[in-house]
Amino acid sequence: MAEAATGGTGLRFEMDGEIATITLDRPEKRNAQTFGTWSALARIGDELPEHVRVVVIRGEGPSFSSGIDLGMFTQDPGLAQGPGPAEGPGTDSFAAAAAHGDADLQRLIAEAQRGFLWLRRPEIVSIAAVRGHAIGAGFQLALACDLRIVADDVMFCMKEPALGLVPDLTGTKPLVDIVGVPRAIEMCLTARVVGAAEALRLGLAEMAVPANELGQAVQDLTAALLAVDRAAATATKRLLQGAPHRTLEAQAAAERTEQATRIRALFASSK
Ligand code: CAA
Numbered sequence: 299m300a301e302a303a304t305g306g307t308g309l310r311f312e313m314d315g316e317i318a319t320i321t322l323d324r325p326e327k328r329n330a331q332t333f334g335t336w337s338a339l340a341r342i343g344d345e346l347p348e349h350v351r352v353v354v355i356r357g358e359g360p361s362f363s364s365g366i367d368l369g370m371f372t373q374d375p376g377l378a379q380g381p382g383p384a385e386g387p388g389t390d391s392f393a394a395a396a397a398h399g400d401a402d403l404q405r406l407i408a409e410a411q412r413g414f415l416w417l418r419r420p421e422i423v424s425i426a427a428v429r430g431h432a433i434g435a436g437f438q439l440a441l442a443c444d445l446r447i448v449a450d451d452v453m454f455c456m457k458e459p460a461l462g463l464v465p466d467l468t469g470t471k472p473l474v475d476i477v478g479v480p481r482a483i484e485m486c487l488t489a490r491v492v493g494a495a496e497a498l499r500l501g502l503a504e505m506a507v508p509a510n511e512l513g514q515a516v517q518d519l520t521a522a523l524l525a526v527d528r529a530a531a532t533a534t535k536r537l538l539q540g541a542p543h544r545t546l547e548a549q550a551a552a553e554r555t556e557q558a559t560r561i562r563a564l565f566a567s568s569k
Pocket of ligand 1: 326327328330331361364365366367368369431433434435436457458461463464465466467
């Protein structure tokens with residue numbers, strides 16, 4: 299996706315070989331997100347070149363993201379909103395969206411969710427590099443990634459229920475998968491802040507580093523990920539993603555299937 303195509307959406311997209319970097323680029327608004335941001339994310343997913351293996355999501359400035367643009371509550375987001383679903387609700391504000399029928403509203407939310415779901419593809423590894431605030435949609439965007447590397451000043455907060463909403467940008471499942479239902483209820487329904495030490499302890503972050511070392515930590519992790527054979531990495535991610543939903547026997551069968559493919563790919567032509 300060309301840089302120009304992200305114009306007005308608060309995102310920057312850059313590629314360097316097998317690494318794609320998406321930067322939330324509205325630091326003056328703490329990288330607040332809009333429907334336009336989510337449509338642009340979905341388009342990046344649609345158009346991601348096949349050779350990309352690692353996708354890094356970061357925020358410009360001191361905060362990863364302050365979540366949804368609060369202008370959505372007052373009809374003044376101050377940024378391109380992107381198209382709604384065909385003949386569907388407007389996306390300028392919740393008031394505009396609420397005026398439409400349930401099916402249109404759900405299509406609008408589904409389009410926003412599409413911006414987050416592609417980050418789980420087995421062919422890529424997505425990394426959220428999170429410093430400062432990751433509130434609401436910001437927390438959910440970090441949760442949409444496979445891995446979270448955080449700065450020691452990180453502040454995760456699921457603010458939606460405190461604003462009368464639910465977290466709907468695909469964040470509830472990874473949150474529960476990581477911390478369990480009781481802890482997720484406690485975190486979401488109190489809208490409290492989770493800092494770096496707790497995020498590490500709960501498994502919400504794979505690594506916490508001083509803020510000025512975040513970029514280097516992500517680069518080091520990316521280099522380590524790229525050093526592994528791509529087909530093996532993809533098959534392994536697919537296996538690991540399926541593991542929570544399978545019995546031990548079914549998982550063992552899935553391992554056999556993936557390994558048979560790997561063995562043939564590696565050794566069939568060397569006889
Ligand atoms: N939307 C719009 N503007 C925002 C914003 C947001 N979410 N967050 C910050 N800004 C703006 C501020 O209004 C301010 O603008 P001006 O300079 O024009 O006054 C600028 O960004 C800087 O903000 P602060 O001065 O407040 O910066 P800070 O560092 O002191 O505080 C903050 C940062 C804690 C993130 C604070 O700005 C804040 O609490 N923001 C609101 C967070 C929020 O409630 N987000 C909604 C989460 S729920 C969600 O995301 C819903 C969903 O998915 C459905």
